[in-house]
Amino acid sequence: MEKAKNIKEIARLAGVSTATVSRVINQNGRFSKETEKRVRQIIQQNDYMPNMSAQGLRTSRTDVVGVVVPDITNPHFSNVVLHLEVELSQRGYACLICNTNESEELEKKHIRSLTARNVSGIILISSTRNYAELEGLPTVYVDRPSRSKMDRTEGVMIESDNVNGGYLAAKALLQAGCRRILILKCLGNDSNQVARYTGFKQALSEAGIEEQGPLIDLDAVSIASAKKALSALIEEGAVFDGIMATTDTIAGGAMIALREHGLHVPQDVLMTGFDDSPFAALCGPGITSVHQNVAEMSRLAISLLFEMMAGKEPACRYYRIPVTLTVRDSTRR
Amino acid sequence: MEKAKNIKEIARLAGVSTATVSRVINQNGRFSKETEKRVRQIIQQNDYMPNMSAQGLRTSRTDVVGVVVPDITNPHFSNVVLHLEVELSQRGYACLICNTNESEELEKKHIRSLTARNVSGIILISSTRNYAELEGLPTVYVDRPSRSKMDRTEGVMIESDNVNGGYLAAKALLQAGCRRILILKCLGNDSNQVARYTGFKQALSEAGIEEQGPLIDLDAVSIASAKKALSALIEEGAVFDGIMATTDTIAGGAMIALREHGLHVPQDVLMTGFDDSPFAALCGPGITSVHQNVAEMSRLAISLLFEMMAGKEPACRYYRIPVTLTVRDSTRR
DNA sequence: ATGAAAGCGCTAACAC
DNA sequence: GTGTTAGCGCTTTCAT
Numbered sequence A, B: 001m002e003k004a005k006n007i008k009e010i011a012r013l014a015g016v017s018t019a020t021v022s023r024v025i026n027q028n029g030r031f032s033k034e035t036e037k038r039v040r041q042i043i044q045q046n047d048y049m050p051n052m053s054a055q056g057l058r059t060s061r062t063d064v065v066g067v068v069v070p071d072i073t074n075p076h077f078s079n080v081v082l083h084l085e086v087e088l089s090q091r092g093y094a095c096l097i098c099n100t101n102e103s104e105e106l107e108k109k110h111i112r113s114l115t116a117r118n119v120s121g122i123i124l125i126s127s128t129r130n131y132a133e134l135e136g137l138p139t140v141y142v143d144r145p146s147r148s149k150m151d152r153t154e155g156v157m158i159e160s161d162n163v164n165g166g167y168l169a170a171k172a173l174l175q176a177g178c179r180r181i182l183i184l185k186c187l188g189n190d191s192n193q194v195a196r197y198t199g200f201k202q203a204l205s206e207a208g209i210e211e212q213g214p215l216i217d218l219d220a221v222s223i224a225s226a227k228k229a230l231s232a233l234i235e236e237g238a239v240f241d242g243i244m245a246t247t248d249t250i251a252g253g254a255m256i257a258l259r260e261h262g263l264h265v266p267q268d269v270l271m272t273g274f275d276d277s278p279f280a281a282l283c284g285p286g287i288t289s290v291h292q293n294v295a296e297m298s299r300l301a302i303s304l305l306f307e308m309m310a311g312k313e314p315a316c317r318y319y320r321i322p323v324t325l326t327v328r329d330s331t332r333r
Numbered sequence C: 001a002t003g004a005a006a007g008c009g010c011t012a013a014c015a016c
Numbered sequence D: 001g002t003g004t005t006a007g008c009g010c011t012t013t014c015a016t
Helices: A007-014 A018-026 A033-046 A052-059 A075-090 A104-116 A162-175 A191-206 A223-235 A248-260 A278-282 A294-309 B007-014 B018-026 B033-046 B052-059 B075-090 B104-116 B162-175 B191-206 B223-235 B248-260 B278-282 B294-309
Strands: A064-069 A094-099 A121-124 A139-142 A156-160 A181-184 A242-245 A270-274 A288-292 A318-321 A323-326 B064-069 B094-099 B121-124 B139-142 B156-160 B181-184 B242-245 B270-274 B288-292 B318-321 B323-326
Touching: A007 A018, A007 A033, A018 A033, A052 B052, A064 A075, A064 A104, A075 A094, A075 A248, A075 A294, A075 B075, A075 B094, A075 B104, A094 A104, A094 B075, A104 A121, A104 B075, A121 A294, A139 A294, A156 A162, A156 A294, A162 A181, A162 A191, A162 A242, A162 A270, A162 A288, A162 A323, A181 A191, A181 A223, A181 A248, A223 A248, A223 B278, A242 A248, A248 A270, A248 A278, A248 B278, A278 B223, A278 B248, A278 B278, A294 A318, B007 B018, B007 B033, B018 B033, B064 B075, B064 B104, B075 B094, B075 B248, B075 B294, B094 B104, B104 B121, B121 B294, B139 B294, B156 B162, B156 B294, B162 B181, B162 B191, B162 B242, B162 B270, B162 B288, B162 B323, B181 B191, B181 B223, B181 B248, B223 B248, B242 B248, B248 B270, B248 B278, B294 B318
Parallel strands: A064 A094, A064 A121, A121 A139, A139 A156, A156 A318, A181 A242, A242 A270, A270 A288, B064 B094, B064 B121, B121 B139, B139 B156, B156 B318, B181 B242, B242 B270, B270 B288
Antiparallel strands: A094 B094, A288 A323, B288 B323
């Protein structure tokens, strides 16, 4: 039982033409039950798999989807990627992963490479749209709304209800009695940070409370950056009884800064995070965090992508997925 | 400036044959400086990228590397994948990601799919070897030694010095005065857990101390599993003054269980983890953890993979990368 | 130094 | 229901 490496040999062994083998494989056109059985058997026996480069060349479809992500190391994104990959692999598709490290230049490079590779579709976590290369290529944007007013993208967009997330988190702090709430955010690259901030302000304004200054903006969404910024604030004598972090990563950094300055959660300061990543449960006393329905977002993303790849126009181009609040000790007095 | 989509058009626009264009692109064969310049200019102007399916079909090289990983959600693995992807992308290669969820069946399916896709090479984090499909395909095993005695794999293997890691962690606990040390491990799928355990036993035996029973083995490397197991132990009345967890994930779960039973780190119990993942710094008081040199492992993995893809036999087939201990408050009295 | 042409493995028109 | 064949875009041998 030596293995046949191409369709021609399968055809020869099965005593049919390559066209028939192709038809059987792709469930295309007509063939008798009998031939099908014989061809399948030969394929099985020889452990044959079609050469996907050839298929790709011939059909311009590769059954590969590109997934472009800022940083797979971020627990939220790795979670998204996991779900996407599982969905894709179940449908026989492969998943090409690209980290952009928030660099537009790198992102552009990756997108060009993906199109050169003839990917069947792209899932893009980015605030940038309008890539000329993406015209005509099924694209689903996940997690990051566009920053551009000029956005006339043809793709579909799926995001969490970040405004409500920010609102829920701020509300939890307010209801626990906080009156001087600090927000740690990084509005730079990530436009849903803005949405979370909006929800935050909304909750405060409803409660008739003013945002606690100084109004800083982190230079990066990272543990280190958050730790440094909050440490500086504390040392400057900032007074606050609650912190809303727009990311669990930021919350984590804040937690360290507090610890190093002898402040305790929840005794001295209450805190909320965002993403409900595994370590939110572990961090200090357990951080109350906004939970995004990543499984649902991923399922929806893939399902829409497949619709588009099948040539259908999706009925709806914008989806907002509800969030929930996972309450832990960091907001319990 | 409409864009040319194939080599033929570039050739036409440059007034040369497709062969010449191909030569210029691949720096192959001979051509005059002058034609080169002209061709390059046309390529640039038209934003042309060769169709990689065609290249792949013609050359059986795809410039794609498959990366097979148990679970990208695990911070250690996502870190590995990040580094691999960056290295690959810098060399113009793409990175096909596959999660196996520790399932041999899924792993096999993924490997077949990768070979059908003509990947140029594979990075595999798995304890299983001996895939017939992998014969002749450049393969680098990372992070997981083989469990099989029959391992005659042709690939290259890179792993951390897990034995020494276990040793360092146990030693830290011993030096801080622990005498009744519990180890939380999961020997099942992951053979470097065994190595960490070996190092642990070594340190204990050097100190003339016996391992603390009951000798449990978790059913999974997860927060939930660790939490459940340790809770049960505590409720059964187990007595210990130190915990060595073979993973930060496990350490995290243990931390929750301790907290829920009113035990404090480091006042009542000392603890060490493994992987030095970001949340080890955040978790409770900060967990002392064994740091793996992921950057170095990844760089080496890719560099060896490229050697093999270039047809060279790597001089050395086995690499053990040193680890270090990152000391935090969880081992400071 | 460059061009012509064969062919990688596959699919899809078209013919019967 | 099945076979013949053209050709997807590229690389590479062989001419010149």
